[in-house]
Amino acid sequence: MRFGFHFLDFNLPDGPASYAPALRSTAAAAEDVGASWFTVMDHYFQMEFFRTAHDPMLEAYATLGFLAGVTEKVKLGTVVTGVTYRHPGLLAKIGTTLDVLSGGRAFMGIGAAWYEREHKALGVPYPPLGERFERLEEALQIILQMWGEDEGAFEGRHYQLAETINEPGNLTRPHPPIVIGGSGEKKTLRLVAQYADATNLIVSGTEELAHKLDVLRRHCDDLGRDYDTIEKTVMGPQGDPLDDVDGFLRLAQEYADLGVEHIHLRAMTPDPAAAVTAFGEQVAPRLTEIGR
Numbered sequence: 001m002r003f004g005f006h007f008l009d010f011n012l013p014d015g016p017a018s019y020a021p022a023l024r025s026t027a028a029a030a031e032d033v034g035a036s037w038f039t040v041m042d043h044y045f046q047m048e049f050f051r052t053a054h055d056p057m058l059e060a061y062a063t064l065g066f067l068a069g070v071t072e073k074v075k076l077g078t079v080v081t082g083v084t085y086r087h088p089g090l091l092a093k094i095g096t097t098l099d100v101l102s103g104g105r106a107f108m109g110i111g112a113a114w115y116e117r118e119h120k121a122l123g124v125p126y127p128p129l130g131e132r133f134e135r136l137e138e139a140l141q142i143i144l145q146m147w148g149e150d151e152g153a154f155e156g157r158h159y160q161l162a163e164t165i166n167e168p169g170n171l172t173r174p175h176p177p178i179v180i181g182g183s184g185e186k187k188t189l190r191l192v193a194q195y196a197d198a199t200n201l202i203v204s205g206t207e208e209l210a211h212k213l214d215v216l217r218r219h220c221d222d223l224g225r226d227y228d229t230i231e232k233t234v235m236g237p238q239g240d241p242l243d244d245v246d247g248f249l250r251l252a253q254e255y256a257d258l259g260v261e262h263i264h265l266r267a268m269t270p271d272p273a274a275a276v277t278a279f280g281e282q283v284a285p286r287l288t289e290i291g292r
Contacts, residue, residue, distance in 0.1 A: 033280025
């Protein structure tokens with residue numbers, strides 16, 4: 001099984017001056033231990049259920065641009081961008097820029113958005129959930145059009161683009177992978193089946209995972225999509241895998257038995273680079289044997 005690391009906590013002991021060195025050293029450690037992804041959150045504020053809105057949070061794509069310059073192998077993206085944060089035409093351009101400057105290592109993580117406080121605080125429109133999903137579908141259509149050969153207009157209910165020009169194009173062909181985050185059965189997983197290259201699920205365990213994947217398979221059947229062409233990724237347990245290595249590996253094996261190909265893990269603070277290195281020494285060699 002492949003694995004990646006998610007850098008979500010900037011509450012580091014030495015404050016803002018330490019953020020760039022910590023990102024650089026943690027991403028380097030991730031490459032050294034064989035990680036396939038290195039990601040950041042896309043939020044204006046830190047999540048309140050994790051810390052508080054007043055805890056530090058960097059802007060996602062500026063951070064990924066920095067990471068593109070200090071890494072060579074890992075794929076870079078957000079887990080995940082809320083559709084409300086940027087106009088989809090701009091988001092497609094940002095994704096292309098990251099792909100070009102990283103040498104073809106970008107992916108587009110996207111979802112329907114959920115953090116109401118940060119929207120209201122900064123004056124960003126936060127439409128009802130049903131409209132956010134409508135916007136998400138249109139955004140996916142716009143991104144795929146801009147990442148394809150069609151430079152014509154896009155006329156949607158929520159977005160109207162006169163020309164979908166995107167130069168230069170992506171290095172990744174046919175386009176960077178699109179990863180849709182979320183586990184909603186009626187809308188999110190249907191959008192995965194219709195538009196995405198990968199799903200990123202948050203589940204409580206194997207029973208829920210099996211159910212969500214079954215729902216995804218049914219959506220694929222309804223849409224005529226080959227279920228096996230969708231990469232199955234999950235967010236790992238919130239705790240430190242090093243606290244129970246054998247238990248973590250048993251869970252990873254159960255996930256792999258259900259078809260999961262990639263597990264995504266927190267880069268644990270207060271020393272995320274050291275935590276990633278320790279994972280590489282104690283867990284990664286056994287994890288990568290799962291599913292082979």
